[in-house]
Amino acid sequence: MSEQEYLSRESLRALQSERLVRLVARLYQHVPFYRERMHAKGVSPADIRGIEDLPKLPFTTKDDMRDVYPLGLLAVPLTEIEEIHASSGTTGKPVIDAYTRNDLDIWGEVMGRTLEMGGATSADIVQNAYGYGLFTGGLGVHYGAHNIHATVIPISGGNTRRQLAIMQDFGSTVLACTPSYSLYLAEAAREEGLDPAKFTLKYGYFGAEPWSEAMRTEIEKNFGIKAYDIYGLTEIIGPGVASECVEQAGMHINEDHFYPEIINPETGEVLPDGEKGELVITTISKTGTPILRYRTRDITYFMREKCACGRTTVRMHRLFGRTDDMLIIRGVNVFPSQIEEVLLRFESIEPHYQLIVDRKEHLDNLEVQIEMTSELFSDEVRDLEGIEHRIESEIASALGIHAKVRLVEPKTIPRSEGKAVRIIDKRKI
Amino acid sequence: MSVTQVSVFIENREGRLAEVSRLLSGKDINIRSLSLADSSDFGVLRLIVDNPEQCIQVLQENGFVARATPVLALEIEDRPGGLDRVLSLFSSNGINVEYMYAFVEKSHDNAIVIFKTGDNGRALDLASREGIPVIRGEALFSR
Numbered sequence: 001m002s003e004q005e006y007l008s009r010e011s012l013r014a015l016q017s018e019r020l021v022r023l024v025a026r027l028y029q030h031v032p033f034y035r036e037r038m039h040a041k042g043v044s045p046a047d048i049r050g051i052e053d054l055p056k057l058p059f060t061t062k063d064d065m066r067d068v069y070p071l072g073l074l075a076v077p078l079t080e081i082e083e084i085h086a087s088s089g090t091t092g093k094p095v096i097d098a099y100t101r102n103d104l105d106i107w108g109e110v111m112g113r114t115l116e117m118g119g120a121t122s123a124d125i126v127q128n129a130y131g132y133g134l135f136t137g138g139l140g141v142h143y144g145a146h147n148i149h150a151t152v153i154p155i156s157g158g159n160t161r162r163q164l165a166i167m168q169d170f171g172s173t174v175l176a177c178t179p180s181y182s183l184y185l186a187e188a189a190r191e192e193g194l195d196p197a198k199f200t201l202k203y204g205y206f207g208a209e210p211w212s213e214a215m216r217t218e219i220e221k222n223f224g225i226k227a228y229d230i231y232g233l234t235e236i237i238g239p240g241v242a243s244e245c246v247e248q249a250g251m252h253i254n255e256d257h258f259y260p261e262i263i264n265p266e267t268g269e270v271l272p273d274g275e276k277g278e279l280v281i282t283t284i285s286k287t288g289t290p291i292l293r294y295r296t297r298d299i300t301y302f303m304r305e306k307c308a309c310g311r312t313t314v315r316m317h318r319l320f321g322r323t324d325d326m327l328i329i330r331g332v333n334v335f336p337s338q339i340e341e342v343l344l345r346f347e348s349i350e351p352h353y354q355l356i357v358d359r360k361e362h363l364d365n366l367e368v369q370i371e372m373t374s375e376l377f378s379d380e381v382r383d384l385e386g387i388e389h390r391i392e393s394e395i396a397s398a399l400g401i402h403a404k405v406r407l408v409e410p411k412t413i414p415r416s417e418g419k420a421v422r423i424i425d426k427r428k429i
Numbered sequence: 430m431s432v433t434q435v436s437v438f439i440e441n442r443e444g445r446l447a448e449v450s451r452l453l454s455g456k457d458i459n460i461r462s463l464s465l466a467d468s469s470d471f472g473v474l475r476l477i478v479d480n481p482e483q484c485i486q487v488l489q490e491n492g493f494v495a496r497a498t499p500v501l502a503l504e505i506e507d508r509p510g511g512l513d514r515v516l517s518l519f520s521s522n523g524i525n526v527e528y529m530y531a532f533v534e535k536s537h538d539n540a541i542v543i544f545k546t547g548d549n550g551r552a553l554d555l556a557s558r559e560g561i562p563v564i565r566g567e568a569l570f571s572r
Contacts, residue, residue, distance in 0.1 A: 372438045372494045373494065374494055374496060377436075377438055377494045377496060379434075379436030379473050379475060379496070379498050379545075380466075380473070380527055380528070381466045381467065381468050381471075381472075381473055384438075384468070384471065384473070385468055406470050406471075407438070407470070407471055408440055408471075409438060409439070409440050409445070409492065409493065409494070410492050410493070410494055411492045412440070
């Protein structure tokens, strides 16, 4: 438990102000990208005297992060970096988060808070089924479990039968994975003749993809647990940006580290509390790759009233969607433009394609429909299947997800005036 | 000497095959033989018709991807070993048969089989040299 979660508004603002002023000085001195952006906006570190001056500073977008790939946002010498993570970017170039010791400590602390907020303690056994690797989910939960001195089982994602066996053999009390995977696990358990409600699990921490209250009810009923929504993104730190407490009344933002704003996505203007808009985050305490006013593209609103749990940190509502066309498929961020780029590598393919997303047996499926052309056509099924498989493997290597490619007849994908309908999301979330 | 086959891309969706037959019937195009090869989500329809050019045109005008594919039409004796004679000839000469299908109708006591091979020109020479009757496109419809 951290006292920063219970600060008075005044003390918290003082802490945020002090951290922001120091951050801006560091960025101006060490990161040419931010120095130029600040010059362009006509603002200098002397203009930033407190958190109220934040709107004077420039935004950072995912495209910016791509443009400075790989380490253009580094604010310390590379020798001070202890770990690097990455997530998929808009055009195949990943977004990088480079952590100093300070940043890894922050990450462990905020993930420790996440686990404790839901009730987990050092006595708990955390089955961590988020993927370990460049993806931030696995190690984020891992460091959080260490932070609260819980036992962590680093089983990573997949291998469902083994998950179930380990869950029973070790008596796991906490499950951390994507919400859809938890339902898949419950179903797999029942298929093996097991009742997941009789497992020793008490809490589940679910994130990395959108879900709903209806799914929460289903997960809680299936396992007989409390299911919590957690929020984070690689650009900021990974999981640990915000999470629910036992009240399950919005996610407490760890705003002593991640200063949040809600803006009008059209104008960039900061909106008052309670109004729905785009979430923007500034990492006021990070030292490796700190970010100014990162536009998350996630839509939510803030709840400022004191929570029944006693924490004073601002809460954000469960996400309402996005301001761009990003899809989250089995926890992987996918932009239609990435798929388009893969398709354009095949000369005979016309840019008539559509992405169909569906959720079957609780797992997301992506189908890419591509219109047949005279150039692409062969009268041998083997050749056509070969084309489908080649595109599937190109998508897999570019995006890290399996998509089913399906050739369709010409003119079957709806055309519209202006913007083509590229995505049909049939998931009922 | 080869015969023009019409190849059409068809999605595995209700009514697509019927749409092809409806279009051809509307233009009085007669289907003499056909074969359908399919995967789980699409099929390739191969047609031998009396007017391939018009057939392709009407299909393309109605949004289908259709093209002409040269194939061989051979007369094969309708008795045990008839087909084997042709296939052995092709295989011993390194000619790969990509697909084949038979006419329903017979030519006298012989069956008519359509072949698409890796080298139609050589396959044709071999068949003629071996005395296997090769049928011309026009002849298929004048019977």
